[in-house]
Amino acid sequence: MNDAAERKLALSHMWIAFGAFLIASFMGAYQVLERSGFLPIIESSRVYFASVSSHGVLMAYVLTLFFVPGFGYYTATTSLNQPVWNIKLAWAGFAVSLLGTVLAAIPLLTGSASVLYTFYPPIKAHTLFYVGATLLIAGSWVWCAIMIVMMGQWKQANPGQPVPLAMFATVSNAVLWLWTSVGVAAEVLFQILPWAFGWMDTIDPGLARTLFAWTLHPIVYFWLIPAYTAFYVLVPKQAGSYILSDEIARVSFIVLVVFSLPIGFHHLYMDPEQAKGWKLLHGVGTFIVALPTLLTGFAVIASLEIAGRLRGGKGLFGWIGALPWRNSMVLAMILGLLMLMLGGFGGIVNASYAMNAMIHNTAWVPGHFHLIFAGTTVIMYFAIAYYLWPILTGKPLFSNEMALLQLWTWFIGMVVLTTPWHILGLLGQPRRISSVQYNDPLTLAWDTFELAMIVGGLIMLGSACLFVYNLAKTQFNPTTEIYTGKVEYAEPIHPVHHLPEFLNDFKIWHWVIAVSMLISFGYPILQFFLMDTFESSGWGY
Amino acid sequence: MGVLIMNKMIQAVLLGLFTSLAHAEPSSQVAWTPDKLRFIKQADSNNGKQLAAQCAGCHGDNGVSSAPDFPSLAGQLATYTYKQLQDYKNGQRIHALMTSIAAGLSDQDMADMAAWYSSLPLPKNKADKKDLVIAERLISEGDGKRTLPPCYTCHGSDGEGERMDIPALAGQQAEYFAATLMAYKKGERHNDIYSRMRVISQQLSDAEIQELAQYYQQLQ
Numbered sequence: 001m002n003d004a005a006e007r008k009l010a011l012s013h014m015w016i017a018f019g020a021f022l023i024a025s026f027m028g029a030y031q032v033l034e035r036s037g038f039l040p041i042i043e044s045s046r047v048y049f050a051s052v053s054s055h056g057v058l059m060a061y062v063l064t065l066f067f068v069p070g071f072g073y074y075t076a077t078t079s080l081n082q083p084v085w086n087i088k089l090a091w092a093g094f095a096v097s098l099l100g101t102v103l104a105a106i107p108l109l110t111g112s113a114s115v116l117y118t119f120y121p122p123i124k125a126h127t128l129f130y131v132g133a134t135l136l137i138a139g140s141w142v143w144c145a146i147m148i149v150m151m152g153q154w155k156q157a158n159p160g161q162p163v164p165l166a167m168f169a170t171v172s173n174a175v176l177w178l179w180t181s182v183g184v185a186a187e188v189l190f191q192i193l194p195w196a197f198g199w200m201d202t203i204d205p206g207l208a209r210t211l212f213a214w215t216l217h218p219i220v221y222f223w224l225i226p227a228y229t230a231f232y233v234l235v236p237k238q239a240g241s242y243i244l245s246d247e248i249a250r251v252s253f254i255v256l257v258v259f260s261l262p263i264g265f266h267h268l269y270m271d272p273e274q275a276k277g278w279k280l281l282h283g284v285g286t287f288i289v290a291l292p293t294l295l296t297g298f299a300v301i302a303s304l305e306i307a308g309r310l311r312g313g314k315g316l317f318g319w320i321g322a323l324p325w326r327n328s329m330v331l332a333m334i335l336g337l338l339m340l341m342l343g344g345f346g347g348i349v350n351a352s353y354a355m356n357a358m359i360h361n362t363a364w365v366p367g368h369f370h371l372i373f374a375g376t377t378v379i380m381y382f383a384i385a386y387y388l389w390p391i392l393t394g395k396p397l398f399s400n401e402m403a404l405l406q407l408w409t410w411f412i413g414m415v416v417l418t419t420p421w422h423i424l425g426l427l428g429q430p431r432r433i434s435s436v437q438y439n440d441p442l443t444l445a446w447d448t449f450e451l452a453m454i455v456g457g458l459i460m461l462g463s464a465c466l467f468v469y470n471l472a473k474t475q476f477n478p479t480t481e482i483y484t485g486k487v488e489y490a491e492p493i494h495p496v497h498h499l500p501e502f503l504n505d506f507k508i509w510h511w512v513i514a515v516s517m518l519i520s521f522g523y524p525i526l527q528f529f530l531m532d533t534f535e536s537s538g539w540g541y
Numbered sequence: 542m543g544v545l546i547m548n549k550m551i552q553a554v555l556l557g558l559f560t561s562l563a564h565a566e567p568s569s570q571v572a573w574t575p576d577k578l579r580f581i582k583q584a585d586s587n588n589g590k591q592l593a594a595q596c597a598g599c600h601g602d603n604g605v606s607s608a609p610d611f612p613s614l615a616g617q618l619a620t621y622t623y624k625q626l627q628d629y630k631n632g633q634r635i636h637a638l639m640t641s642i643a644a645g646l647s648d649q650d651m652a653d654m655a656a657w658y659s660s661l662p663l664p665k666n667k668a669d670k671k672d673l674v675i676a677e678r679l680i681s682e683g684d685g686k687r688t689l690p691p692c693y694t695c696h697g698s699d700g701e702g703e704r705m706d707i708p709a710l711a712g713q714q715a716e717y718f719a720a721t722l723m724a725y726k727k728g729e730r731h732n733d734i735y736s737r738m739r740v741i742s743q744q745l746s747d748a749e750i751q752e753l754a755q756y757y758q759q760l761q
Contacts, residue, residue, distance in 0.1 A: 046698050201575045440685055 006077040006084050007392045011475075013070025013094060014385060014392075016101070017063045018468055021378075024058035025464035027051045032417070032457035036450040037437035048434040049114035056117030057108060057133075059374070062101050064223045065136055067381055068177075069093070069143035071226050072170045074388065076147060078487040079166040079233075080154045085146055093142025096135050104132025116432060119187055119212050121203045127196040134188055137181050144174035155505070162499045165246055166233040166489050172253040173225040175506045179261055179513055180222055183214025206273030207528040213264035214521060217286075221260040223373055227380035228252070231300040231333055234387065236490035238329040241307035244299040246492040250503045252292040252299070258512055259289040262520035269356045278524050279353060285520070286351040293344065297337065303490075304330075328403045332383030335411040339375035342415075343368060346422060361432070364425025371418040374460075379410055382467055389474050390483040398473035402466055409463040417456025420449035568732050570631045571624045573705045581619050581652045589657030592650055599638075605664045609716035616663030616712070620705040622655035625732075633732040663701075664712030668759040675749060676756035687744045692753070700760045706734065715751075715758040722750045 033039055034048050073084050084090055107113035107126035115125040151163055151171045163171075187208050194200040232249045236242055243249060265282035268274050307330075308319025324330050346368040349355045359365065386403045390396050397403065424446055429436060436443055436450065502508050571577070593604070596614075600606050604615030614622060628634040629643035630651075643651075678684075683691035692710075695703055700711030710718070724730035726742040733739060742750070 044698075045693075201579055437682075 001077075001081060001083070003074075003077055003083070005087055006074055009084065009087065009090055009094070010070045010074040010388070011392045013066045013073070014388075016098065017066035017070065017381075018385065018471065020058040020062035020066070020101075022464055022468045024055045024063070025461050027055040027058075029457050029461040031055065032453050035434060035436055036447075036454055037435055038450070038454070043435065045434040046111055046114070049116070050108065050111040052432075053114045053117050054105075054108045057104060060117060060219075060223075061133070061136060063378075063381075065097060065140045066094075068173065068222065068226055069140060071384060071388075072143060072147055072173065074392070074487070075166050075170045075229070076150050079164040079170075079489060080150060082150070082154065085150045085153065089142055090146055093139045093146075095139070096142070097139025100132045100135025100137075100139060102132070103135065104129050106132075119184060119192060119208065121192065121195070121205045121208045124196060127193070130188055130192050130196050134185070134193070137185065140177065141181070144178045147171050147174040160498065162246070162496050163504055164489065165243070165249055165492075166229060168250060168504070169225065169229040169232065169253050171506065172257050173222060173229075175509070176218060176225065176257045176260065177222045179257075179517070180215050180218040183211045183216075183264075186214075187211035204528055206271075207525070209268060209271060210273065210521070210524055210528070213267045214261075215264070216267050217264040218260040220369070220373065221256050221289075223377050225253070225256065226384065227336060227377050228256075228296055230329070230380050230384050231296060231336075233489045234384070234487075235300065235329050235333045236303040236307065237488050238327050238387075239304060239307035239324055240310060241303045241490070243490050243492040244302040244306075245494070246496045247499070247503060248295055248299045250499075252295045254503070254506075254509060255292040255295075256289065257506075258509055258516065259285055259292070261513055262516045263289060265520075265524075266351050266353075266356065269353055270360045273528075274524055278520075281520060283351060283353050287348075290344070290348070293340070297340070300333070301337070304333075306493075326400070326404060328386045328400065328407060329383045331404060332379045332407050335407060336376040336379045336383075339371055339379070339411070339414060343372035343375060346371065359425050361430060362425035363429040363431050364422050366431050367418045367421030367425055370421070371414065375411075375414045375418070379407060382407060382410070385467075385471060388487070389471055391485055391487060393475045394483055395474055395477055395479060396481055396483045398470050398477055402470050406463050406466040406470065409459055409466070413456045413459030413463055415456070417453050417460060420452040420456075424449050424453075566633075568734055568736070569624060569628050569633050571627045571706075573620070578620070578705070580648070581623050581655065584619065584649070584652035584656035586653065586656040586660050589653035589655070593654050593657050596654070604658045604661045605712075606714055606717075609714050610720065611714065612717045612721075613664045613712060613714055614658040615661035617655075617658055617709050618702045618704065618707075619652070619655040619659035621702065621708045622658055623651050624706050626651040626655070628732040634730065663709060663761075665761050666712055666759050669755060671755060673752055673756045676752040679745075679749060679753060680756065684744075689741060689744050700757055710757040711760040713754075713757050715754040718754040718757055719750050722753070723747070726750075 030042070031048060031051055034042050034044070034051075037043065069090075073090060077084050104113070107129045113125035113129035115123045115129070147170055151167055154167070155161075155163060162168075191200075191203055191208050191211070195203045232243055263282045263285035265274055265279050266286050269279055269283075304323060305319050307324075308322040311319075311322040311324070313319030313322030323334070325334075346364070349359060350365070350368060382403075386397060386400075425431075427446065427449075428442070429446060436446055593600075599608060599611040600614050604613060604617075606613045625634060626643045626646060627648075629636060629639045630646065632640070634640075646654075679689065680692040683689040683694075695707045696710050697703060700709060702709035721730065722738070722742045722745065725733065725738045726745070728739060731739065745753075
């Protein structure tokens with residue numbers, strides 16, 4: 001199949017994603033320097049908050065909302081071996097998201113949307129920011145629709161056949177994103193935009209925070225699922241191994257989708273607008289969502305062990321040394337899993353109602369989400385890019401050595417950055433602050449950790465530059481050498497021929513999600529319309 | 542016997558508490574309800590301009606005062622100006638001239654004038670060559686030992702003020718500014734909600750107040 005059109009579509013998405021990533025990396029390095037107070041000349045709370053907001057939007061929304069569809073389109077076309085359905089529509093979605101990004105960038109970079117890339121009234125950004133963010137998300141829904149249609153078409157053409165695991169994982173993410181984005185979409189459309197345009201004088205921050213919590217947790221799984229997809233279907237092949245179990249993988253994706261949705265209130269543990277019973281319910285759900293991660297950890301490490309033993313590794317740990325460490329995909333997964341273990345431990349603290357009180361709104365929280373997102377998730381985005389770039393551009397990777405160096409420096413930089421960040425949180429340093437210098441013995445004790453964070457941040461900036469440089473050199477290399485490799489998906493040890501429909505489709509799971517969301521969010525949202533409260537004073541005017 | 546004395550003491554304390562509560566008045570009668578905010582937002586600044594003609598003698602033609610002891614009003618938050626006029630009228634802020642002037646103004650007049658002044662640009666004054674390091678530090682860092690927050694956290698990095706009732710300070714007359722802080726410091730002015738400025742000004746030395754006044758006068 002000639003997939004030139006799909007390759008162009010995927011490359012365009014990924015260049016926007018990684019371009020945004022590079023710009024945001026420079027902002028990250030500036031922020032860690034500014035906040036430390038070591039360089040008074042660059043201190044400015046106004047620039048800092050504009051930078052943090054832009055950094056967050058670029059990393060959390062632009063990088064992901066372009067990378068995930070780009071990777072998804074190409075996974076769909078290669079795993080199903082069919083062209084992208086309605087590719088013009090896909091380009092239209094791309095254009096809408098890009099327009100949204102540009103519109104949001106204007107107020108962000110001019111300091112009119114310094115709202116820390118969240119949607120928490122009464123902090124209010126320029127209207128253009130909200131319009132841009134809405135378009136960015138709306139464009140991504142086009143991708144979701146195309147993925148669901150393509151799986152439906154394939155199933156019609158291949159009745160009774162199991163949907164290829166790579167496609168099943170991709171569609172699980174499309175389904176997850178559709179459900180996930182409902183919360184923030186409702187908040188923006190019914191609360192924030194009417195308020196920002198001046199059609200409404202008041203806004204209910206409690207309702208807004210509840211709706212944002214709907215989105216806030218599952219969105220991290222939307223970011224993470226491409227990494228898990230690569231863990232299951234790309235890494236084993238690269239390591240010379242097999243998928244431990246196709247069914248375990250499907251169960252993991254389904255449980256991730258179903259249980260990541262009704263659990264957002266652990267972000268609201270310290271908020272007054274929800275009662276403790278609801279928080280407890282969401283807290284229990286948060287622990288359940290650890291199950292698919294444990295399942296995945298078990299299955300993909302088993303795949304690696306098989307690879308190591310097939311390569312001659314012996315003994316309890318000998319297989320680890322026998323792994324192909326010089327394969328960027330394998331290396332990224334090993335480093336990604338290490339960061340997932342560290343970050344997962346921190347996540348259990350966040351999820352625990354009582355322990356959360358110690359670290360809520362402290363530096364621990366950004367330390368945690370950088371480790372999981374910028375660590376585990378983004379390192380797999382790198383690996384996927386290194387793997388796909390030669391296939392998409394038709395040219396061999398410029399330098400595998402540079403790729404390995406980049407992955408190691410990213411990992412080391414991340415550990416050096418986030419370990420002191422967590423410690424600072426335990427020492428009581430608040431998050432969302434532009435300065436940590438109060439000339440107090442307590443804050444003076446933070447200096448060593450701040451210094452370590454600067455070192456980590458600068459290592460990561462160097463690593464980010466290496467990454468984009470390698471991709472650019474690959475694509476624009478004037479070499480005549482042609483790369484003809486194709487995407488190769490790993491096979492399960494025991495091939496699956498028939499699957500029950502609940503492991504091969506999402507129809508039933510939509511109902512399960514609908515019921516669980518109704519239980520978890522029904523009354524907590526409804527209460528804002530039922531309970532008598534004194535009207536709060538309007539903030540914006 | 543001991544119990545009796547204890548009861549008497551408790552009674553005395555309670556009596557004192559209730560007496561002081563009975564005498565306590567709110568620092569302002571203005572509450573920022575959505576209706577109030579909408580009312581100020583929809584004010585007629587053209588009407589305000591005409592009404593403000595009678596204020597020009599003290600506050601300047603375009604709200605930029607030429608008398609050092611009268612405040613400039615240009616660029617001030619409409620909600621702040623409105624609140625001050627209400628406070629004069631209601632007796633929460635007292636001034637030999639303004640109390641009687643405000644008494645003759647309707648709510649609509651106040652909102653209209655406040656809207657007119659807020660539509661004008663903040664005053665711009667020439668910079669003094671004086672070194673203002675102390676003021677700069679107070680504004681950007683505050684002083685943790687005296688629990689003084691940095692001025693900019695409320696009044697903004699450019700002295701632009703913050704909704705609803707935190708005034709813009711950039712370009713304000715230094716003499717008026719210093720007199721205001723001194724009045725807060727002595728408790729003569731007390732229409733600041735939660736005593737915010739009274740608490741802060743009591744921690745400031747007179748020299749610091751003078752320097753802050755100079756800083757904000759020349760801030761553009």
